[in-house]
Amino acid sequence: MPTRVCCCCSALRPRYKRLVDNIFPEDPKDGLVKADMEKLTFYAVSAPEKLDRIGSYLAERLSRDVVRHRSGYVLIAMEALDQLLMACHSQSIKPFVESFLHMVAKLLESGEPKLQVLGTNSFVKFANIEEDTPSYHRRYDFFVSRFSAMCHSCHSDPEVRTEIRIAGIRGIQGVVRKTVNDELRATIWEPQHMDKIVPSLLFNMQKIEEADSRIGPPSSPSATDKEENPAVLAENCFRELLGRATFGNMNNAVRPVFAHLDHHKLWDPNEFAVHCFKIIMYSIQAQYSHHVIQEILGHLDARKKDAPRVRAGIIQVLLEAVAIAAKGSIGPTVLEVFNTLLKHLRLSVEFEADDLQGGSVGSANLNTSSKDNDEKIVQNAIIQTIGFFGSNLPDYQRSEIMMFIMGKVPVFGTSTHTLDISQLGDLGTRRIQIMLLRSLLMVTSGYKAKTIVTALPGSFLDPLLSPSLMEDYELRQLVLEVMHNLMDRHDNRAKLRGIRIIPDVADLKIKREKICRQDTSFMKKNGQQLYRHIYLGCKEEDNVQKNYELLYTSLALITIELANEEVVIDLIRLAIALQDSAIINEDNLPMFHRCGIMALVAAYLNFVSQMIAVPAFCQHVSKVIEIRTMEAPYFLPEHIFRDKCMLPKSLEKHEKDLYFLTNKIAESLGGSGYSVERLSVPYVPQVTDEDRLSRRKSIVDTVSIQVDILSNNVPSDDVVNNTEEITFEALKKAIDTSGMEEQEKEKRRLVIEKFQKAPFEEIAAQCESKANLLHDRLAQILELTIRPPPSPSGTLTITSGHAQYQSVPVYEMKFPDLCVY
Numbered sequence: 127m128p129t130r131v132c133c134c135c136s137a138l139r140p141r142y143k144r145l146v147d148n149i150f151p152e153d154p155k156d157g158l159v160k161a162d163m164e165k166l167t168f169y170a171v172s173a174p175e176k177l178d179r180i181g182s183y184l185a186e187r188l189s190r191d192v193v194r195h196r197s198g199y200v201l202i203a204m205e206a207l208d209q210l211l212m213a214c215h216s217q218s219i220k221p222f223v224e225s226f227l228h229m230v231a232k233l234l235e236s237g238e239p240k241l242q243v244l245g246t247n248s249f250v251k252f253a254n255i256e257e258d259t260p261s262y263h264r265r266y267d268f269f270v271s272r273f274s275a276m277c278h279s280c281h282s283d284p285e286v287r288t289e290i291r292i293a294g295i296r297g298i299q300g301v302v303r304k305t306v307n308d309e310l311r312a313t314i315w316e317p318q319h320m321d322k323i324v325p326s327l328l329f330n331m332q333k334i335e336e337a338d339s340r341i342g343p344p345s346s347p348s349a350t351d352k353e354e355n356p357a358v359l360a361e362n363c364f365r366e367l368l369g370r371a372t373f374g375n376m377n378n379a380v381r382p383v384f385a386h387l388d389h390h391k392l393w394d395p396n397e398f399a400v401h402c403f404k405i406i407m408y409s410i411q412a413q414y415s416h417h418v419i420q421e422i423l424g425h426l427d428a429r430k431k432d433a434p435r436v437r438a439g440i441i442q443v444l445l446e447a448v449a450i451a452a453k454g455s456i457g458p459t460v461l462e463v464f465n466t467l468l469k470h471l472r473l474s475v476e477f478e479a480d481d482l483q484g485g486s487v488g489s490a491n492l493n494t495s496s497k498d499n500d501e502k503i504v505q506n507a508i509i510q511t512i513g514f515f516g517s518n519l520p521d522y523q524r525s526e527i528m529m530f531i532m533g534k535v536p537v538f539g540t541s542t543h544t545l546d547i548s549q550l551g552d553l554g555t556r557r558i559q560i561m562l563l564r565s566l567l568m569v570t571s572g573y574k575a576k577t578i579v580t581a582l583p584g585s586f587l588d589p590l591l592s593p594s595l596m597e598d599y600e601l602r603q604l605v606l607e608v609m610h611n612l613m614d615r616h617d618n619r620a621k622l623r624g625i626r627i628i629p630d631v632a633d634l635k636i637k638r639e640k641i642c643r644q645d646t647s648f649m650k651k652n653g654q655q656l657y658r659h660i661y662l663g664c665k666e667e668d669n670v671q672k673n674y675e676l677l678y679t680s681l682a683l684i685t686i687e688l689a690n691e692e693v694v695i696d697l698i699r700l701a702i703a704l705q706d707s708a709i710i711n712e713d714n715l716p717m718f719h720r721c722g723i724m725a726l727v728a729a730y731l732n733f734v735s736q737m738i739a740v741p742a743f744c745q746h747v748s749k750v751i752e753i754r755t756m757e758a759p760y761f762l763p764e765h766i767f768r769d770k771c772m773l774p775k776s777l778e779k780h781e782k783d784l785y786f787l788t789n790k791i792a793e794s795l796g797g798s799g800y801s802v803e804r805l806s807v808p809y810v811p812q813v814t815d816e817d818r819l820s821r822r823k824s825i826v827d828t829v830s831i832q833v834d835i836l837s838n839n840v841p842s843d844d845v846v847n848n849t850e851e852i853t854f855e856a857l858k859k860a861i862d863t864s865g866m867e868e869q870e871k872e873k874r875r876l877v878i879e880k881f882q883k884a885p886f887e888e889i890a891a892q893c894e895s896k897a898n899l900l901h902d903r904l905a906q907i908l909e910l911t912i913r914p915p916p917s918p919s920g921t922l923t924i925t926s927g928h929a930q931y932q933s934v935p936v937y938e939m940k941f942p943d944l945c946v947y
Contacts, residue, residue, distance in 0.1 A: 142180050145165055146184060146187070149166055150199060150202055163206060166210070171214060178222050178224075185225045185226075197238070204229070211255060230245045231269075242293060246293040250297065253301070253304040270322055277294035277327070295326075299362075302366065302370065306370045315371070315379065323367070325385070328364070331360045365405060369411075371414070380418055380421050393435075394439050396443060399440075406447075419444070422440065422447055434474070435500055437504050441467075448518075449518075461530065464527055471562070471565070474504045479557070513571065516565075524573060528570060532589050535563065559596075560601060560604065563608065578645050579648050590605060602673060603672055610676070615687060616637035618637055625671075625763040628736070631737060636737075638687070661704065694800075695804050697730075698805065701730055701734075703810075728751055743794040743798075760772065760774060788806070
């Protein structure tokens, strides 16, 4: 019951006090006296200068009632304050607000949950009032701290605990709304406030997330749930907070999220972390997305020595953020994202290699195996992120990323890559090669260039093909798959999947367009390089079925996307050369690999014969396949790649009917108007330095010598007699330069005249013929061995069979470079 004064004293008291006293009834259960409250409101509106005194007096009464635990009168005082706030909007309301906030603070400091909820409700009403002028001196530090503490309430009664937490969340929401709407909005974004607000919201979101994970998939909340569910309310408040963030304060709002996830160890498992960052990415303005990505990358760098699953959790969060950001503005962080991810990919491989080297027997091996599997999770997460990010970039940026990743791929024997592999060792280097090529495969997926030159420029093609010569079948597979992504511009690859004899290619409904001039120029410039890598790739000893399937697909895609009549002839020459290599077997390949090459040739010639639709060619190919089906099924892909296929002991005794014959192919194509002169020239791969750069058995030796033989048709029995003429005098005569100037001038004139007037086909055929002639001549002296001189006299002794030739000083032997097989 309020204190009453006598009538004489009451008349002497200020009017505002009398009006305030009258609103309190004798019994608080009767509630606010509405008639007297209307009088007080009218007086406050009519004399706004009295508002501060009214507020002070109400605050005084409320403080006294709180101390005396008179909850009924406290409720009446707060109701009166709320009505005065809603009714008065003059500049004089500022002092009154200070009294109001002082009374709210008193309620929040009390230990009674009902009073705390009451104070919060009043503050929320106040937060929704738009003030005419900003307040430059008012601060909300106390309210931020108090509401944050209420969000972490640990009351023993679950219902009371939930009520207090909801009040705390609504209070934080009120603070956010109040501060971002006035001129001093920067104060709420200070780190000391965000470090309290954000974790409080996440704490309540996390609690209900855990409950949902136990119960099952959450249902969409109803309107009642939004008011009674702390998690839903906290999430809405979190979205609102982030939606109001600007360029300058975005980082302050995001960094406490990382601290909360670290402190509560929520990266593994990371469902809640992914949920949080999805909210962040969808709530912030699209142009600020790259800020969040930069923060995630920075946190990944800071946690680079953490457990693999923690790093994997962060990377998966980055993937989700990138997936959302890719739809809007990614900003200038493209290369930074890829550079950071590739750096962590290298670190993961390095950690994996260290664990393998440091593993010991017993239980330690189990731990090492577990760590290896965890590191693979990290690596797969990085590759998936790189691929998804790259596949959402525009074409011009994707080309740059392809070059960027390719520049990181280490190739043995070169130092052009920019990735530090000094600590990895051979096993780690192989692993990083595979990871980078898998990343490149993901980036190139879905890439559609108008011309092949755009997709495979020389600066990208050369380093891409280098790993295709390495002694690792998985690396070669990845290179071929990357090339397929870039070559397949009409989505035909799925129709060609699996190496097989296709009865009717027309059923595949292959999509193709007329070959443009740029593609024709590309094949003239780079065709031999592609053929060479396919040829050498077929002859690798560690090939498995997938390698042959990818090589077949490569030939088919070149035929579809890049083949004119000249390229078709070259591809057929390549196929015949592969067949001959399998029969002769100079590389001592196992029988499975020889039959695999034969099956690949059969599948491709069946495909190309139907693509160019030359009846005689199709008839010859079909006839050979039919004979093979009856007599040598191991020469067909449907049989050789089947489990437990019977293999022949040798291929020398087979009839010619089992092989595709050059003369019959030339006859059939010539009758249809094809220029078949080049078919008579066997295909021989170009020899380059790339073989030395890859750790494969090189056909190039570090010492090369070319010895000219008089004729291409020298019988093998006469090799010794002819080579005996190679003496010191003969060599000296051969390098005599007297009278050479006139001959050189005449040679130059003839060469220039020939290249000006002769057709291109004739020049190309002659060059091929000379290369083949040289190859045949070198094959006749395969028994030649080069021995180092027994003494430091600097001479070289050449032996063949039982004959020994004159020692020649090394410094006088000036031969052009040529490979010795």
